[in-house]
Amino acid sequence: MRDFHIPGRSAARSTNAMVATSQPAASLAALDVLRAGGNAVDAAVAACAVLCVVEPESTGIGGDCFCLYAPAGSGKVIAMNGSGHAPAAATADWYRERGITAIPDMTPHCVTVPGAIDAWSRLVADHGRKGLDELLQPAIRYAEQGFVVHGRVALDWAGEAAKMRKDESAARLFGTPLAEGERFVQKELGRTLRMVAEGGRDAFYTGEIAEDIVGYLRSKGGLHTLDDFAAQQAEYVEPITTDYRGYTVHECPPNGVGIIALLMLNILEGYEPAPGGPLSVTRLHRLIEATRLAFRDRNAFVADPRMADVPMARLLDKAYAADLRGFMSDERSMADLPPAGLPPHEDTVYLCVVDEDGNACSFINSLFKAFGSGIMAPKSGVMLQNRGLGFVIDPDHPNCIAPRKRPMHTIIPGMLTKGGEAVMPFGVMGGHYQPVGHAWVLTSILDYGMDPQAAIDLARLFAFEGQVEVERGIGFEACEALSRLGHKLKPIDKPHGGGQAIWIDRERGTLTGGSDPRKDGLALGY
Missing domain, CATH: 1.10.246.130 (Gamma-glutamyltranspeptidase, large (L) subunit, C-terminal domain)
Known part of the structure; x- marks a missing residue:
């Protein structure tokens, strides 16, 4: 038992189900899903989507995810790799010919194809009880109606303000950081989430959203194509x-x-x-x-x-x-x-869920560095990751960049x-x-x-x-x-x-979070 004279927090305890996330809004969204009949995978995806809105410096739908899922009574743990790949045109020779010896941050070259939405879609379809359309609704509300900025978000945002002003699109929304307790609205991101809720995975990787992201990256010198986005596929x-x-x-x-x-x-x-x-x-x-x-x-x-x-x-x-x-x-x-x-x-961001049936989900989603690459697609409001920094240019290194290759990942x-x-x-x-x-x-x-x-x-x-x-x-x-x-x-x-x-x-029938x-x-x- 902790010393109650010293400031701290007791562990959360329950008997039926539990969620643990890095934002109260995400924990509540996951709990609502569980109480409405969803399982651990449903709750994890709903919570993660909320985090992509309310903790924007840490994660976003322009990032990647990984998941471990242990279905109750199966004796198995299922692993999902939802990381994205480099563009097909991204060869080590291309960079060396231009005198680039390391992948440069805050440029299109550090942006890999986002893998999160494809992974969410597959996980929900294969292991969930609810549809992506229902699970994205809390995130849509927070994006369109706004959320109150919490302390750690405000701290991180203030520390990255100069970075956010380097991209004209990101500067419009994130160039002036909000203080703790202020309300933040992301209309473009809300519309994008609505399109994904209605059209599923393909709404993100083909059509208007992909065209916005690819067009903006190419305008800055990126090698990405619509084919690169359409080819993204999460892997068990x-x-x-x-x-x-x-x-x-x-x-x-x-x-x-x-x-x-x-x-x-x-x-x-x-x-x-x-x-x-x-x-x-x-x-x-x-x-x-x-x-x-x-x-x-x-x-x-x-x-x-x-x-x-x-x-x-x-x-x-x-x-x-x-x-x-x-x-x-x-x-x-x-x-x-x-x-x-x-x-x-x-x-x-990391989160975990255990539902009433004993299914357990361990889920992580990331943009890598704070606000990822700092590049935000202008029409869709999608902040893009900088996972390409996990590559090197050295052709003799196993992690050398190559067409459609995935970088070394920290999450x-x-x-x-x-x-x-x-x-x-x-x-x-x-x-x-x-x-x-x-x-x-x-x-x-x-x-x-x-x-x-x-x-x-x-x-x-x-x-x-x-x-x-x-x-x-x-x-x-x-x-x-x-x-x-x-x-x-x-x-x-x-x-x-x-x-x-x-x-x-399991002996006492309790959960401790x-x-x-x-x-x-x-x-x-x-």
Whole structure:
């Protein structure tokens, strides 16, 4: 039980169903769908659509999504890859011939075809009980009638105002940020959502909406065509897994980085819970070192497996994780990392739903960086993602850009099961931080007995690009001790991501949910 003298939030608890999202409006929309007879997939899509309106810096229908769905009683976890691809004309040679050595941000070249709407449509058709037309109605109302800007949205928006003024279309709506408590209307986006509600997936990928997006991108030098949009297709994929403390952790396979979360768990599994509690220096140090090793492999290997050889068996091998653990020491930071694959033995929204039947859905949707590319199609009001930044131009790298190839993706939904039954849909958003967040939250729950809310509340740090980015919740003494171990610490202004989780206790017939205080949302159940 938490200390009620200290500000915080109790975990949400219920017996029938539960949702957890990063905005109250989205949680309420999902709960309304469940009470009206929809299932977990229906509720997830309805909530996500609302988030695409009311948390516009984090997500949008111009982005991508991934989903893990565990139908009750099936013993299966279904994975959906809803990421988009590069234009057919996007070859590495095209960029090199023009002296471009890295994909430039805030340009059409960082925009991949949005995959979200196609994935939503397939998921609802295959696994839902309601139609997309009904599920999009709450989002349409918020777009057309407006919503009240919440605190984290206002903070993020203010920090990106200069970016939003660089695109003439985006500047019209987003160039002057609104303050917390002000009302924001997006008429064009509302009309676009109405068209998708009436015409389904094809209304987005063919016809007027696609013509608006493609025409605007090409006017800025983009390579996109209407054929590129019409060809977008979400893909059911086989989840990848590892076992941790008697549970099975499921992630989507590459081109996402769920495999890096599993690699980190395999490394950390070799240790007993660190003495001194969940924020002990030893635990933090081990997480930092495991992150450095795992991200070394992420940067070397994770790519679209349809077009690159991704060594998934090696990365998931427990023996490989044990070998990596051998490079780590509790007494000091690694001065140098071994080469990737050795030794030879090698701003996003997340939500989750559990319905009355026990179906569990883990769902994530993203534009990548805040407001994605910063490019908004003028007539449709669609803000476009910048997932193309996941590509490189180096022809010898597995993640080199290529026609219709999908980039390395940072967004990852998670699912925990035991004995074939869902135990917890979970996820932690936050760009590159996400696999670290998965490992941090899961080990907080399974190693330290925390409930989902307490685990999500816990302070975070992130070893990235040679520094350790530290939230203010990591104490001064711990920071001093980490510095003595050889880590270079960097305080950060904004916290690391956000997260949601719902624990399913089948013995007691209860649900326990948590939603991240780093965002504006909450968990709700009945």
